[in-house]
Amino acid sequence: MKSRRSSGQRQQWTIRELEMVERYYHKIPLRELQALHxxxxTLPAIRLQARLLGVQRPNSRHWREDELELLRQHYPTHTNEELRARFLPNRSDAAITHKVMRLGLQKAPLSWSNDELELLRLHHGRLPLRELQQRYLPKRTLSAIETRIVYLGLGDHSDDWTEHERALLIRNYPNMRIKQLRSNFLPERSLRSIAAAAQRLGLKSNYHWPDDELDKLKRLYGTLPSRELQQRYFPGRTPAALRSMAYLLKLSKPN
Structure with a gap:
């Protein structure tokens, strides 16, 4: 009887597996490729094999000028879902939200009734935002209420975060997506409010890297040990986050 291959021994790739990588790596999401074919x-193994085969996925990180123009033109009057369906099919909801924040784009103010405006002016600052919405403005989202508060000059609703909420945000924001963070820890806060609070506190998310940080990583990765590189140039990141992003960018340390 043949001995079973030890768990530490790498399994050789079959011709069929290599064909699946070459055929689908640049056409379907990576997890779908893994699940179906x-x-x-593992996902890292598939990425590595694609790299060895010279197969590249489309570079979607860089926004073309025509995409930016579409975003500037249509974001004020369309939801992210509508933007993706009609104008930006190759962009994720997270990518659109991140780019909108970087560009400072705002939604066009939607029509509010006089009764709604009066209720907002009367109860803003007296009730938590969630309670204000549920009791008096059930047809408005938290994000819409926050936008209207700023539009009316009533404040930006940033001063009512408790120390406990800030502590939860600081501890969990770097390694958790905003939707998950809201669901697990901050159900009273809108996604926009959480993102704005994180920005005010200078927090960095391992899921979102701005272009200047990516450029810095490309330039400096490999010139210093990961820990020293993180301490000197990326204090908001962990060494593991640097290594993970370097792997995704296919960066290698000089010999």
Whole structure:
């Protein structure tokens, strides 16, 4: 009887598996490729094999000028879902939200009734935002209420964060998506409010890297040990986050 291959020994890629990488790597999401065609391979292994085969996924990180123009033109009057369906099919909701924040784009104010405006002026600052919405403005989202508060000059609703909420945000924002953070820890806050609070506190998310940080990582990765690189140039990131992003960018340390 043949001895079973030890768990530490790498399994050789079959011709069929290599064909699946070459055929689908640049056409379908990576997890879908794994689930449908490469169930015995990990995502890092698939990325590495694609790199060895010279197969590249489309570079969607860089926004073209025509995409930016579409975003500037249509964001004020369309939801992210509508933007993706009609104008930006290759962009994720997170990518659109991140780019909108960087560009400082705002939604066009929607029509509010006089009764709604009076209720907002009367109860803003007296009730938590969630309670204000549920009791008096059930047809408005938290984000819409926050936008209207700023539009009316009533404040930006940033001073009512408790120390406990700030502590939860500081501890969990770097390693958790905003939707998950809201669901698990901050259900009273809108996604926009959480993102704005994180920006005010100078927090960095391992899920979102601005272009200047990516450029810095490309320039400096490999010139210093990961820990020293993180301490000197990326204090808001962990060494593991630097290594993960370097792997995704296919950066290598000089020999």
């Amino acid at each position: 490469l169930p015995n391979r």
